[in-house]
Amino acid sequence: MNEDSAQQYEKTTAFVWTERAFELLETGQLRAEIQQPSPGVEASHVWGKCPRCGHDVDDWQPLSTVTGLIGSRGPDSAAPGTIAVETVDISCGCGIVHPGAPDDTTGCGVSFRIEFEQGA
Ligand SMILES: [Zn+2]
Ligand SMILES: [Zn+2]
Known part of the structure; x- marks a missing residue:
C-alpha cells in the first residue's frame, strides 16, 4: 500500500474543498455533467x-429539485435563455x-459542492 496516498479520514465540509473541486474542474481532473437517463429525469x-x-470518485445523484429552479414543467417547457444553476453536494x-x-x-469524509449551469 502507498502510505502517502492514504489521507486520514475526516468528516469535513470546509469550503476549501469546494474551491479545490472547482480548480480540478477547471483543469479537467474532475468532470461534472447533468445527464438525462430518461425523459424528465435528470x-x-x-x-x-x-x-x-x-482517489477516483464516480458519483451519480438524481436531481429531484430541478423543477423548482426552472419554474415550469414539461419536456419542452424551459424558456429560451433560462439558465438554472443546480448545486449538488x-x-x-x-x-x-x-x-x-x-x-x-x-x-x-470530505463533502464538497459542485455547481452546474444548465442552459435552456
Ligand atoms: Zn480516498
Ligand atoms: Zn476523498
Whole structure:
C-alpha cells in the first residue's frame, strides 16, 4: 500500500474543498455533467479526482429539485435563455478505507459542492 496516498479520514465540509473541486474542474481532473437517463429525469454525474484524497470518485445523484429552479414543467417547457444553476453536494466515495474512518465507511469524509449551469 502507498502510505502517502492514504489521507486520514475526516468528516469535513470546509469550503476549501469546494474551491479545490472547482480548480480540478477547471483543469479537467474532475468532470461534472447533468445527464438525462430518461425523459424528465435528470441526474448529476461527477467523476474524477476527489479534491481531498485524490482517489477516483464516480458519483451519480438524481436531481429531484430541478423543477423548482426552472419554474415550469414539461419536456419542452424551459424558456429560451433560462439558465438554472443546480448545486449538488458530493461526498467522497473513493471506495478506499481511510485511516481513522468509522467501520464500513469508505471515502475520506470530505463533502464538497459542485455547481452546474444548465442552459435552456
Ligand atoms: Zn480516498
Ligand atoms: Zn476523498
